[in-house]
Amino acid sequence: xxxxxxxxxxxxxxxxxxxxxxxxxxxxxxxxxxxxxxxxxxxxxxxxxxxxxxxxxxxxxxxxxxxxxxxxxxxxxxxxxxxxxxxxxxxxxxxxxxxxxxxxxxxxxxxxxxxxxxxxxxxxxxxxxxxxxxxxxxxxxxxxxxxxxxxxxxxxxxxxxxxxxxxxxxxxxxxxxxxxxxxxxxxxxxxxxxxxxxxxxxxxxxxxxxxxxxxxxxxxxxxxxxxxxxxxxxxxxxxxxxxxxxxxxxxxxxxxxxxxxxxxxxxxxxxxxxxxxxxxxxxxxxxxxxxxxxxxxxxxxxxxxxxxxxxxxxxxxxxxxxxxxxxxxxxxxxxxxxxxxxxxxxxxxxxxxxxxxxxxxxxxxxxxxxxxxxxxxxxxxxxxxxxxxxxxxxxxxxxxxxxxxxxxx
Amino acid sequence: xxxxxxxxxxxxxxxxxxxxxxxxxxxxxxxxxxxxxxxxxxxxxxxxxxxxxxxxxxxxxxxxxxxxxxxxxxxxxxxxxxxxxxxxxxxxxxxxxxxxxxxxxxxxxxxxxxxxxxxxxxxxxxxxxxxxxxxxxxxxxxxxxxxxxxxxxxxxxxxxxxxxxxxxxxxxxxxxxxxxxxxxxxxxxxxxxxx
Numbered sequence: 218x219x220x221x222x223x224x225x226x227x228x229x230x231x232x233x234x235x236x237x238x239x240x241x242x243x244x245x246x247x248x249x250x251x252x253x254x255x256x257x258x259x260x261x262x263x264x265x266x267x268x269x270x271x272x273x274x275x276x277x278x279x280x281x282x283x284x285x286x287x288x289x290x291x292x293x294x295x296x297x298x299x300x301x302x303x304x305x306x307x308x309x310x311x312x313x314x315x316x317x318x319x320x321x322x323x324x325x326x327x328x329x330x331x332x333x334x335x336x337x338x339x340x341x342x343x344x345x346x347x348x349x350x351x352x353x354x355x356x357x358x359x360x361x362x363x364x365x366x367x368x369x370x371x372x373x374x375x376x377x378x379x380x381x382x383x384x385x386x387x388x389x390x391x392x393x394x395x396x397x398x399x400x401x402x403x404x405x406x407x408x409x410x411x412x413x414x415x416x417x418x419x420x421x422x423x424x425x426x427x428x429x430x431x432x433x434x435x436x437x438x439x440x441x442x443x444x445x446x447x448x449x450x451x452x453x454x455x456x457x458x459x460x461x462x463x464x465x466x467x468x469x470x471x472x473x474x475x476x477x478x479x480x481x482x483x484x485x486x487x488x489x490x491x492x493x494x495x496x497x498x499x500x501x502x503x504x505x506x507x508x509x510x511x512x513x514x515x516x517x518x519x520x521x522x523x524x525x526x527x528x529x530x531x532x533x534x535x536x537x538x539x540x541x542x543x544x545x546x547x548x549x550x551x552x553x554x555x556x557x558x559x560x561x562x563x564x565x566x567x568x569x570x571x572x573x574x575x576x577x578x579x580x581x582x583x584x585x586x587x588x589x590x591x592x593x594x595x596x597x598x599x600x601x602x603x604x605x606x607x608x609x610x611x612x613x614x615x616x617x618x619x620x621x622x623x624x625x626x
Numbered sequence: 627x628x629x630x631x632x633x634x635x636x637x638x639x640x641x642x643x644x645x646x647x648x649x650x651x652x653x654x655x656x657x658x659x660x661x662x663x664x665x666x667x668x669x670x671x672x673x674x675x676x677x678x679x680x681x682x683x684x685x686x687x688x689x690x691x692x693x694x695x696x697x698x699x700x701x702x703x704x705x706x707x708x709x710x711x712x713x714x715x716x717x718x719x720x721x722x723x724x725x726x727x728x729x730x731x732x733x734x735x736x737x738x739x740x741x742x743x744x745x746x747x748x749x750x751x752x753x754x755x756x757x758x759x760x761x762x763x764x765x766x767x768x769x770x771x772x773x774x775x776x777x778x779x780x781x782x783x784x785x786x787x788x789x790x791x792x793x794x795x796x797x798x799x800x801x802x803x804x805x806x807x808x809x810x811x812x813x814x815x816x817x818x819x820x821x
Contacts, residue, residue: 499720505712543681625667 221469223609227602228465235602238595245588253585263334264572264581266326267430268589270335271571273319274426275447275564276593277312277370278418282451284309284377285414286482288407296620297478300470300611304458306384307604308451309377311597316370323366323426327359335575337432349433349508357429365425369417376410387612396616418444430574434512438497443570445493449486449532450563452479453556458601460553467610470622473547477626480546483559487536490563494529515577516569524569524580531562564590630771632658633778634757634794635785637766640666642789647672649788650770655781658769658800661761680745684738691733695726753805755798765792771800 246269253265283305290298298305326332333340337350338357344350350357383403391399423443428435436442456479462468501509516525535558545551572581612618637643643660647669650657657673703709704716714721743749761767768785772778782793 495720495723499723502720503712503714541685543677 221611222467223611223613225462225467225602225605225610227606231598231602235595235599238591239599240595242588242590242592242595245585246592249585249588259334260576262330263332263575265585266322266330266332267335267571267575268581268585269322270326270426271567272564272586272589272593273315273322274571275450275567276590276597277315277319278443278447279451279454279560279563280308280311280315280597281373281377281414281418282448283455284312284373284380284410285418285448286451286455287380288410288414291403291407292411296617297475297624299615299617299621300624301455301459301462301468301475302384302612302615303605303608303610304462304468305455306381306608307601308454308458308597310381310604311600312370312373312377314596314600315593316374320366320370324363327362335430338429347433353432356425357432362425365421369422372413373417376406376413379406380410384612385608387615388609390614391616396614400616418447427571430571431512433508436497436501436509436512438493442490442493442497445486445490446532446563446566449483449490450560452482452486453559454597455479456483456552456556457560458605460549460556462605462610463549470611470618473549474624474626475621476549476552477543477546478624480540480552480555483552483555484536484540484546487532487540487559491529491533491537494533512574516573520578520580521569521573524565524582525573528562528566528569531558532566535562629797630800631778631795631797632757632800633770633772633776633781633785634796635768635770635782635788635790636758636760636792636794637768637789638791640766643766643768644669644672646768646785646788646790650768650785653784655776656771658771661757661767661769663762663764663766666766678745680738680741683741684734687737688730688734690737691730692726694733695729696722699725747802751804751806752802753807754802755800757796757798758794 249265249268253261256262287298287302287305287309289295326335327339331339338344338353339359344354344357355361380403383399383406386399418440420440423440424435427443428439456476459468459471459476459479463471498513501513515521536555539545539551540555545555568582568586635646637646640662643662643666647657647660651674660669660673662669699722700717703718708716711718747754757769758765758767768790770781770785772781778795782795785793
């Protein structure tokens with residue numbers, strides 16, 4: 218044990234790069250605020266806030282997916298993740314930072330900016346006269362939006378923090394009885410998180426935050442689709458940090474057996490995402506009812522055509538063909554490449570989900586999008602590095618640690 | 627097929643089996659096979675078996691299924707018998723995806739089961755020699771192929787030293803033959819024991 222490096226120190230390069238990205242992103246966002254956000258044109262404003270919205274929602278969800286991963290494996294009594302468990306834990310601390318940012322943006326868009334251009338349903342006149350929207354008024358109203366958003370993000374933070382606090386107990390020696398109680402409390406807390414996760418990411422929140430931009434349109438697949446998107450990117454993010462730490466000589470207990478299982482998650486959930494993509498698309502295509510096809514009209518036949526199908530190639534064809542082989546999932550270089558590709562692909566997916574509705578006539582993908590993404594990526598790298606340095610990288614006395622060391626796929 | 631002479635070593639537990647497998651291979655003996663009561667994790671690596679190519683076969687069966695489905699449906703609906711179904715185009719790819727998927731799975735599944743049976747030589751009336759009846763119960767049975775130069779007594783002593791609880795020499799058919807287990811009188815040890 219003595220020879221194993223368990224204490225992560227943030228390398229100077231990591232700090233410089235992440236701060237560089239943050240500064241670059243901040244400049245882009247400020248420039249966007251000046252040129253678009255404060256412009257007289259309502260459409261330009263909507264583009265600016267929409268860009269902030271999908272970026273903040275996407276990056277918050279993929280960081281929150283790390284906590285979901287921990288809770289799911291805990292509930293399933295999966296011991297294999299113990300040796301690198303501190304990595305998703307560190308990523309999930311980002312919910313503490315990105316969560317409030319997302320909340321501020323959402324509150325601004327809905328309550329302060331009253332941005333009808335993004336949320337059509339904020340317009341009271343429309344809600345009273347439109348027969349379809351009238352029926353949705355119980356769900357689509359400002360009070361519910363604000364209360365539910367605050368609850369959602371607040372409880373993600375709270376329940377995630379409880380899991381992380383509990384995890385620290387595994388750094389000091391525990392007896393058999395203490396170990397049993399530790400596993401039990403872990404299970405209970407994980408279950409609480411999962412329930413809240415299911416009520417939010419698994420159902421209501423994607424409807425409320427993103428689907429309601431097309432207030433008339435609805436899809437029951439939408440939330441699961443969003444969940445699959447964020448979970449597969451979240452697994453890719455975990456893979457990237459695990460590989461980074463391995464390259465720096467940390468995480469000795471983690472090897473290609475663990476990477477293989479992370480790769481399986483990336484592969485399986487790429488296919489799962491496609492399943493939902495297809496289920497949503499095919500039924501609407503087949504039924505061909507105008508109020509349903511309105512969502513796909515400008516995506517499949519309009520200006521978003523290229524992005525829409527690029528999305529499918531990056532997120533389905535590429536993982537299917539590249540990650541299907543066992544040796545590919547055990548190859549550090551290939552998994553790194555695929556992780557970056559998948560995160561980029563699902564970021565593009567979120568882009569077209571939100572901006573495809575906010576700006577129907579023009580594809581707005583440009584410097585503002587990449588700048589905002591750089592800001593969030595910088596934040597993720599910077600704060601994950603800090604969080605990793607705060608705790609030992611290996612929970613030395615976790616009852617399942619041995620199971621993780623001898624893990625064999 | 628010609629019969630061969632085998633030295634058989636039986637082990638109580640996996641803990642003695644693994645080091646024994648390693649030692650036997652280090653000493654240069656050729657392991658014919660190891661028969662265990664249940665699948666043992668990592669034994670394939672210890673024995674130095676190559677990775678199975680069953681999954682590659684599965685992939686090929688899968689794309690054969692996809693190709694069959696796509697070419698068959700598209701030929702029927704665009705060339706042979708075009709029908710107007712709900713005003714959809716004749717080449718209605720999204721509607722075919724479920725069928726293509728099903729056929730992919732069907733081809734891959736059936737093909738892989740048959741390939742698995744072929745690779746493991748499993749079929750009705752295919753009979754193979756059993757080196758020890760307790761290999762299906764509680765013994766780990768390692769079978770070593772001998773050559774003309776193998777000193778059988780030395781090998782037996784070597785196995786016993788490595789932790790074998792029982793050693794044995796058998797002349798047996800290494801491959802399979804047609805027969806029925808319930809019709810043949812000597813169920814397990816039909817071979818002449820060579821000492």
